[in-house]
Amino acid sequence: MNDIAVAAPERKRGFGVKKAYDLLRTEILDLTLPPGSPIDEVQLADRLALSRTPIREALARLAMEGLIDTLPNRSTMVSNIDFLNLPAYFDAITLMYRVTTRLAAQNWRPDDLDAIATHQSEFSTAVANHDALAMISTNREFHAAIAEAGRNPYYTALFVRLLDDGRRLLRLYYQSFNDRPPPSVIDEHEDIIAAITARDIEASDRLAKAHADQIVRQIQKLLSWDQRQNIEL
Amino acid sequence: MNDIAVAAPERKRGFGVKKAYDLLRTEILDLTLPPGSPIDEVQLADRLALSRTPIREALARLAMEGLIDTLPNRSTMVSNIDFLNLPAYFDAITLMYRVTTRLAAQNWRPDDLDAIATHQSEFSTAVANHDALAMISTNREFHAAIAEAGRNPYYTALFVRLLDDGRRLLRLYYQSFNDRPPPSVIDEHEDIIAAITARDIEASDRLAKAHADQIVRQIQKLLSWDQRQNIEL
DNA sequence: ATTATACATTTTGTATACTGAAAAGCCCAG
DNA sequence: CTGGGCTTTTCAGTATACAAAATGTATAAT
Known part of the structure; x- marks a missing residue:
């Protein structure tokens, strides 16, 4: 045919x-x-x-x-992106950021740190190149590597799923910065690496939460901008 | 043919x-x-x-x-039950017990309480009949209903998956009591319902955690019994 | 006796063919 | 026109047919 x-x-x-x-x-x-x-x-x-x-x-x-x-x-x-359940999404992904990072600090083995560092440097490269697509995928790999280091496949699976689902949203996030995310993101990653390496569980948790909150706030800001149209009445 | x-x-x-x-x-x-x-x-x-x-x-x-x-x-x-990752399983399911119950206390609507109550009474019946299989499935439905009331599909999906994966383990749990689980289980369920109904998030969390811990401890006890054989040396 | 090689069997992956359910077109009555 | 019933068309679901791996077996070669 x-x-x-x-x-x-x-x-x-x-x-x-x-x-x-x-x-x-x-x-x-x-x-x-x-x-x-x-x-x-x-x-x-x-x-x-x-x-x-x-x-x-x-x-x-x-x-x-x-x-x-x-x-x-x-x-x-x-299937459609479920914008109605965005709060649920944010809640879940924030919790997964925290839990996986905590566990990574607790359970990492030397190999894990190498993998994490590698992904972080790839992420930096992507940022340097203003390549939003690469940022999204390397960022995903970075956090997935942390989750792997935490050695809880259930959390890893959910987290990865959330990150992938969020690819559609994350694109918005990076676009909002014109493909130049604030340098703080890289620093935040570095801080997280340091906390994990030091096996400082509390710090890992705190930093992961801050990282998640930052992203969530930015996306929320974006979406609320979109929603608020100045209609004359 | x-x-x-x-x-x-x-x-x-x-x-x-x-x-x-x-x-x-x-x-x-x-x-x-x-x-x-x-x-x-x-x-x-x-x-x-x-x-x-x-x-x-x-x-x-x-x-x-x-x-x-x-x-x-x-x-x-x-696929095999991953006994190596049992700690991960316990960790994840405990967290999901807590999170879903918290959210239920926060987000329930009247319908949800009916559903939860129904499942709880079905569970009691199963216990009265010493029907382990029915206990497992009604218990699953009970907690799934709570998760639904929490209205976070991501948590619900993971929790349900964990409960289903655990069916193989839960059977051990109930068998350990000779299909007569301690009456405390029913009371624990009732307490959880009360806390949810009262929208008491902290209490819901605490009770859910206690409930999870109780089950986890029992299964751990079982598994460690199995492992320790008295071999003369 | 042991290994190697050719052949046969089993089984998975893919292609094609068939069937039926639902949507789209169609016809005519109102 | 318009809407209810009929036909046609389309495509999802299933069956069957075929091909390539992998495995088992038997026989030959060393």
């Missing part, structure tokens, strides 16, 4: 689902596929030069993650 | 995946399928009188939940 799409002859077995899953996931989180976009299985299938079967398995996974909504027997679409 | 498999003529379309998913999920959590059991797609397919396609979609979902592990191009099996 489709003589085009010849490009990829390398057909390694077992990577179809992953390919579809990864692609869709990043496109959804990057807002390339905005919330509400319908997802056409057939179209996707020939875009990826796959059949519908692996696509559907990928969609099943995404549905479990809540990234897509699927109406029975009818179309499936990218 | 297949003249046998007559049993289920009611072939409502769109319920195949759900059927497979629900069945596997409960069997895994009930330990009917013990950790490590291999899962044979073909066998499952004819057991449910379905083709492999819906089975595989169900498996994809379960894999996302971490209930099954799947090696690429190799067999898939029921």
Whole structure:
């Protein structure tokens, strides 16, 4: 049916689902596929030069993650950002910042500190380059590495999920600074690293909370700006 | 093709995946399928009188939940209970007990109290009947209802997941009391309800923590008993 | 006897084909 | 026009068919 799409002859077995899953996931989180976009299985299938079967398995996974909504027997679409539950989101992510950072201070092993430091330097680079997308992903990796060091997979899973869900919001955050976040962010990261390294649990907690609060406040400010339109009455 | 498999003529379309998913999920959590059991797609397919396609979609979902592990191009099996991470589990579930109960005290609406009360009375009935399985599920519903009243879907999702993961452990807990949990459990539930109703956040937190601690301590006691064998040296 | 290699079997991943449910189009009566 | 019932079309859900891994087995070579 489709003589085009010849490009990829390398057909390694077992990577179809992953390919579809990864692609869709990043496109959804990057807002390339905005919330509400319908997802056409057939179209996707020939875009990826796959059949519908692996696509559907990928969609099943995404549905479990809540990234897509699927109406029975009818179309499936990218799920909406739940702006009504933003307070819940902020509450949860703040708690996860705190808990994971605390636990990191308590449970880290030498390897963890290396990983954290690496991600922090990548983050600095991204900031230096004013590359918002890179900032978001390196920031995520930075905090994910801290969570890993805390060694509680349940917290890590929730935290990572929140960070990913928040990618759509975080983009707003960085845009608000014109892709130049306040230098304080880097310092805050450094302070957190220091507190973790010193195994100072209380300080880690406090700094993590401050860090979270800073981000949350900024986003709230943004959103409230958006909401307040000066309408003449 | 297949003249046998007559049993289920009611072939409502769109319920195949759900059927497979629900069945596997409960069997895994009930330990009917013990950790490590291999899962044979073909066998499952004819057991449910379905083709492999819906089975595989169900498996994809379960894999996302971490209930099954799947090696690429190799067999898939029921994932193990991660006994190494039991401390992490206890830590997380205790925190979720606290947070959800706090939030419930803060955010409940009249409907919520009804739901909670209903589940509590169902739980009492289960206790009266010495029905461990019913206790586990009604207890889950009770705490899930509290979490719902807290209105933070992120916490609720994690908490419910922890409670479900813990079904395998909770069975141990109730068995330890010979399916007659200490009457204190019911009283603790009642106290929690009272604190929530009174919108007493601090008390809710304290009681939830005490409740969690009680369960955790009991399970820890059980596990340590198991480990200590009196070997003569 | 042990290892290596070829063949067969099992099983997973993917493609294609079929079916039915719901939306969209259509027709005609009011 | 307009809205209720009918037909058509479309697409989600399922079944089946096929292909590539991986594993097991038997036989040959050392």
